[in-house]
Amino acid sequence: xxxxxxxxxxxxxxxxxxxxxxxxxxxxxxxxxxxxxxxxxxxxxxxxxxxxxxxxxxxxxxxxxxxxxxxxxxxxxxxxxxxxxxxxxxxxxxxxxxxxxxxxxxxxxxxxxxxxxxxxxxxxxxxxxxxxxxxxxxxxxxxxxxxxxxxxxxxxxxxxxxxxxxxxxxxxxxxxxxxxxxxxxxxxxxxxxxxxxxxxxxxxxxxxxxxxxxxxxxxxxxxxxxxxxxxxxxxxxxxxxxxxxxxxxxxxxxxxxxxxxxxxxxxxxxxxxxxxxxxxxxxxxxxxxxxxxxxxxxxxxxxxxxxxxxxxxxxxxxxxxxxxxxxxxxxxxxxxxxxxxxxxxxxxxxxxxxxxxxxxxxxxxxxxxxxxxxxxxxxxxxxxxxxxxxxxxxxxxxxxxxxxxxxxxxxxxxxxxxxxxxxxxxxxxxxxxxxxxxxxxxxxxxxxxxxxxxxxxxxxxxxxxxxxxxxxxxxxxxxxxxxxxxxxxxxxxxxxxxxxxxxxxxxxxxxxxxxxxxxxxxxxxxxxxxxxxxxxxxxxxxxxxxxxxxxxxxxxxxxxxxxxxxxxxxxxxxxxxxxxxxxxxxxxxxxxxxxxxxxxxxxxxx
Numbered sequence: 001x002x003x004x005x006x007x008x009x010x011x012x013x014x015x016x017x018x019x020x021x022x023x024x025x026x027x028x029x030x031x032x033x034x035x036x037x038x039x040x041x042x043x044x045x046x047x048x049x050x051x052x053x054x055x056x057x058x059x060x061x062x063x064x065x066x067x068x069x070x071x072x073x074x075x076x077x078x079x080x081x082x083x084x085x086x087x088x089x090x091x092x093x094x095x096x097x098x099x100x101x102x103x104x105x106x107x108x109x110x111x112x113x114x115x116x117x118x119x120x121x122x123x124x125x126x127x128x129x130x131x132x133x134x135x136x137x138x139x140x141x142x143x144x145x146x147x148x149x150x151x152x153x154x155x156x157x158x159x160x161x162x163x164x165x166x167x168x169x170x171x172x173x174x175x176x177x178x179x180x181x182x183x184x185x186x187x188x189x190x191x192x193x194x195x196x197x198x199x200x201x202x203x204x205x206x207x208x209x210x211x212x213x214x215x216x217x218x219x220x221x222x223x224x225x226x227x228x229x230x231x232x233x234x235x236x237x238x239x240x241x242x243x244x245x246x247x248x249x250x251x252x253x254x255x256x257x258x259x260x261x262x263x264x265x266x267x268x269x270x271x272x273x274x275x276x277x278x279x280x281x282x283x284x285x286x287x288x289x290x291x292x293x294x295x296x297x298x299x300x301x302x303x304x305x306x307x308x309x310x311x312x313x314x315x316x317x318x319x320x321x322x323x324x325x326x327x328x329x330x331x332x333x334x335x336x337x338x339x340x341x342x343x344x345x346x347x348x349x350x351x352x353x354x355x356x357x358x359x360x361x362x363x364x365x366x367x368x369x370x371x372x373x374x375x376x377x378x379x380x381x382x383x384x385x386x387x388x389x390x391x392x393x394x395x396x397x398x399x400x401x402x403x404x405x406x407x408x409x410x411x412x413x414x415x416x417x418x419x420x421x422x423x424x425x426x427x428x429x430x431x432x433x434x435x436x437x438x439x440x441x442x443x444x445x446x447x448x449x450x451x452x453x454x455x456x457x458x459x460x461x462x463x464x465x466x467x468x469x470x471x472x473x474x475x476x477x478x479x480x481x482x483x484x485x486x487x488x489x490x491x492x493x494x495x496x497x498x499x500x501x502x503x504x505x506x507x508x509x510x511x512x513x514x515x516x517x518x519x520x521x522x523x524x525x526x527x528x529x530x531x532x533x534x535x536x537x538x539x540x541x542x543x544x545x546x547x548x549x550x551x552x553x554x555x556x557x558x559x560x561x562x563x564x565x566x567x568x569x570x571x572x573x574x575x576x577x578x579x580x581x582x583x584x585x586x587x588x589x590x591x592x593x594x595x596x597x598x599x600x601x602x603x604x605x606x
Contacts, residue, residue: 005029005030005031005108005112005114005142005144006029006030006031006107006108006109006112006144006334006500007109007111007323007327007334007335007503007504008323008334008335008336008337008503009030009031009032009033009144009145009147009312009334009335009336009337010025010030010031010032010033010336010337010338010341010347011032011033011149011249011251011314011336011337011338012033012034012035012149012190012192012258012338013257013258013338013339013341013342013348013482014035014258014457014461014462014480014481014482015035015037015038015041015457015458015461015462016035016038016041016349016461016462016463016464016465016466017342017348017349017350017461017464017465017481017482018032018033018034018035018338018348019034019035019041019042019045019349019462019465020034020045020049020079020349020465021033021034021341021347021348021349022034022079022083022144022146023049023079023082023083023086024346024347024348024349025144025346025347025496026083026086026087026143026144026145026146027083027086027087027089027090027100027104027143027144028090028100028103028104028107028144028496029104029107029108029141029142029143029144030107030144031144031145031147032144032146032147032347033147033148033149033190034076034079034146034147034148034149035148035149035151036072036075036076036148036149036150036176036179036180037150037151037154037172037176037407038405038407038458038462039062039067039068039071039072039075039175039176039179040062040405041462041465041466042071042072042075043059043060043071043074043075044466044471045075045465045469046071046074046075046078047059048469048471049078049079049082050078053081053082053085055078055081055082060074063161066170066175066178068158068170068172068175068176068179069175069176069178069179069182070179071179072175072176072178072179072180072183073179073180073182073183076146076148076179076180076183076184076185077183077184077185079146079185080146080183080184080185081184083143083146084143086143087141087142087143090104090141091138091139091141092138095121095122095134095137096122101138104141105118106497107496107497107500109504110504110506114137114140114141117133117137117140118137120133121133121134121137145187145188146185146187147187147188147189147190147222148180148185148187148188148189148190149189149190149191149192150173150176150177150180150189150190150191150192150199151173151192151193151194151259152173152191152192152193152194152195152196152199153193153194153196153374154172154173154193154374154407154408156171156172156406156407156409156418157170157171158170158171158172158175168198169202172407173196173199174198174199174202177189177199177202177203178202178206180219181203181205181206181208181209181219182206185219186218186219187219187220188219188220188221188222188246188247189219189220189221189222190222190223190224190249191221191222191223191224192224193224193259193261193376195230195233195234197237200234200237200238200241200243201241203221203241203243204241204242204243206219209221209243210242210243210294210299211244211294211299211301211302213300215301215302215305217244217246220244220246220247221238221243221244221245221246222245222246222247222248222249223235223245223247223248223249224249224250224251225248225249225250226250226253226261226263226271227263227266227271227274228271228274228275228278231245231248231275231282232281232282232285235248235282235285235286235309236285236286236289238286239285239286239287239289239290239293240289240293241293242290242293242294242297242299243290244286244290244307244309245282245286245309246309246310247309247310247311247312247333248275248282248309248310248311248312249312249313249314249336250268250271250272250275250311250312250313250314251313251314251315251336252268252313252314252315252316252518252522253266253268253522253526254368254522254525254526254529255268255315255316255484255485255486255518255521255522255525256314256315256316256338256339256379256484257338257339257379257482257483257484258378258379258482258484259372259374259376259377259378259379259482260368260376260377260378260379261376262377262526262529263553264546264549264550264553265526265530265549265550265551265552265553265554265557266553266557267519267522267523267526267553267554267557267558267560267561268313268315268518268519268522269330269519269557269560269561269564270553270556270557270560272313272326272330272332273330273560275311275330276330276331279308279311279331280308282308282309283306283307283308283309286307287306287307290307310333310334311331311332311333312332312333312334312335312336313326313330313332313335313336314335314336314337314338315336315484315518316484316485316486316518316521316522317335317336317337317486317518318340318486318489318511318515318518319502319505319509319510319511319572319573320502320503320504320505320570320571320572321505321569321570321571321572321573321574322517322518322570322572322573323335323503323504323505324505324570324571324573325564325570325573328570329564329567335503337499337503338484339483339484339486339487339490340486340487340490340494340499340502341499342355342358342481342483342487343355343358343359343487343490343492343493343494344493344494344495344496344498344499345493346495346496347496347499349464349465349468349469350464350465350468350481351463351464351467351468351474351479352468353385353474353479354381354384354385354464354479354481355493357381357383357384358381358481358483358487359490359491359492359493360491361381361483361487361488362488363485363488364382365381365382365383365488366379366380366381366382366483366484366485366487366488367379367380367382368380368525368529369453370450370453370454371386371387371453371454371455371457371480372408372454372455372457373408373410373411373420373421373422373454373455373457374408374410375410375421378457378482379482379483379484379485380480380482381481381482381483384478384479384480384481385460385463385474385477385478385479385480386455386456386457386460386478386479386480386481387455387480388478389460389478390452390454390455390456390478391452394452398424399424399427399428399431399452400422400423400424400425400426400427400428400454401420401422401423401424401455401456401459402423402424403419403420403422403423403424403425403456403458404456404458404459405458405459406420406458407458408420408422408457408458411426413426413429413430414426414429414430420454420456420458421451421454422454422455422456422457423456427451427452427454430451431448431451434447434448434451455480456480457480459478460478460479460480461480461481461482463477463478463479463480464479464481467479485521485525486518486521489511489512489515490510490511494510498510505571505572509572513574515574515577516574516577516578516580516581517573517574517575517577517578517581519561519564519578519581520574520577520578520580520581521581523557523558523561523578523581523582523585524581524585526554526557527554527585527588527589527592530547530550530551530554530589530592530593531592533547533550534547534592534596538596538599538600541600544600547596551589551593554589555589558582558586558589561578561582562579562582564578565578565579565582
């Protein structure tokens, strides 16, 4: 948001891979995002970190009334307190020495007014003027924001300790929101993975999501959106409740980590251009509705305020040249960098074995899998601890997971109450159904593979942090991780300085010149995805029109990308690779589509 210190943020990574990143980096002014889906994991981390910082700890039982929300509040309050402790220590350090204070300022972008003031201070001679300037500059130092993320579709209904269903306000997403709303932190809540109108409506109970009498919002709202239309729909819905969107966060549909929410063939540059051309509407359309709500409530709204939400983007960014393309070519305010920070030990809590795997991984080790119980494609790492554990259970005749947390329960194929498709309860019954109902052959094998691909993400995505902090042993804690394809080009451990300099275009370039442009990689990924969609829908005529639409959207995207490829490249930006991708994968797309038409005939557009 407009008051951030850096021009980038570190997005949420799984349930555990950025869970303590604010503790690690916020005192250096870097904003990062915590997942608050797993209150069990948060409680274990709270016990660990309170001991590290000599803070009080009193266990909060999951069976306690509103225990989930209380655990989330307690963890965020603890993170807030630790960040304040660390920030105050940094402020109190002397200037003109190599320490965390000089590091704070040297990491800042060169365009930062704070950085420029620091450079001026370094030039001053000792004396009263320098001392006064130093004191003023120390007072301007602020930590990075402790932002949080909720996947809005992960909203299981809960039961009390007697098995009696609780009311809707105790659902997983609402309890998480309540835990954040009651916490000390002044930051932002990011809503991702769809729309949950009930959850959005629940926000209206908490005044911190609205402007106070000074016109400030303590808890801001960030929406992760797939396209401009979605931004308008959700923004208008929020506006009617008086809620302002501080930022719309756009993510590549496939060139990202974690769950991959592919668009129907809309390439990222096309989506970004849409926001660039229409972004004024995001202020002018919503603000009158918001003002009307405040008037109805009898609240004051700043008369002269013109609110314009920020636009940020993340997914597959690799160097400063691409940052320049996004900022100058599409008027993007900031960028998000997740996957590269998996190889920055100072920034992210990952067990050493998995980190080594990541460091040595190449394209063939990074794949879009069916591991998620949500049924959404999931970026995965081959031969991860989680994958080995899952197959080992099957080979021992015990397929599936005991499902210790149950955050992703959703399936009622065999039960009245929803269960998880990665659970033993589901997999055993599904395999029996396949074995008794299908003849041996490739289709049966594929059906079995699809069932066995499901992994216990609730548990496994949090194990890396527990192992790295010495809370649990690695041999009993299988680790899942969800890097994006961009990781293939990062091949060693990096210092925080190296990665921040990569973002800002300072120092030595970390990546090979052969690395394709982020837009080129996305083209390849979308053509690959188109082929998989056709393979899965070939016998389902109802899907044919959507495949035709996907193809047409891709064609329009190619035309738009051609204009980018012909433009002047920013330093380090591999635009030739974009031209090559359009040529190569354009032919692939056409071949795939024409072969599809030959197989299904004119039904494809009907």
